[in-house]
Amino acid sequence: MASKQQIKRLEELANSRESPSTGWCPLGTRKFLKKIVRKTPSDGVIVEVGTWQGKATAVMALVCLGKKRKIYTIDPYRDYETPSGPMASKAIYGAYTFEDAHKGFNRTFKGVKEVELLHCTSEEAAREWDHGWIDFLFLDGDLRAGMVRLDLELWVPKIKKGGIASGHDWDRDSVQEAVKGWLVGKDHKLKIDKEANVWWFRV
Secondary structure (H helix, E strand, C coil): CCCHHHHHHHHHHHCCCCECCCECCCHHHHHHHHHHHHHCCCCCEEEEECCCCCHHHHHHHHHHCCCCCEEEEECCCCCEEECCEEECCHHHHCCCCHHHHHHHHHHHHCCCCCEEEECCCHHHHHCCCCCCCEEEEEECCCCCHHHHHHHHHHHHHHEEEEEEEEECCCCCHHHHHHHHHHHCCCCCCCEEECCCCEEEEEC
């Protein structure tokens, strides 16, 4: 069982103000994540693509404490280019970088056995997984249309029948383009939680 100190660290991050140094997981998204994670099996497997400080991870971890559920969160902690410039560079976040975020994550989640960081790209992590292992997938990484679509191609086949695929930032045109395009010709029914800015469908 997590110690009081570990739980306090998770609660502080999960409920922190939105900022580069703590991450972005607004109230609506936190409610969505809690609701879905509570409905996963007590020994369920959760995969999150895109970690940053681990704010969303902390929200989910607090639901998983004391259960056999496991959260695997994936982030290479590397800068990457976007149409508006480099992501997570000093040009965007001042002095706050991916290296800082990685250190912050390690401080917060030290000793939290329900969470494992896969420090690699989404593509590298996906190679290690068989089909039909995941109960809940949450995509919140690279928001370029091609990368969102790649994450769907990589990870949805690894979700159990009846499991859920979801992602953040539905208000981004690139995310809508990728998700809608990937779903063409498939039976999955897309649902949108506007309060949480989240899209999701059941596999």
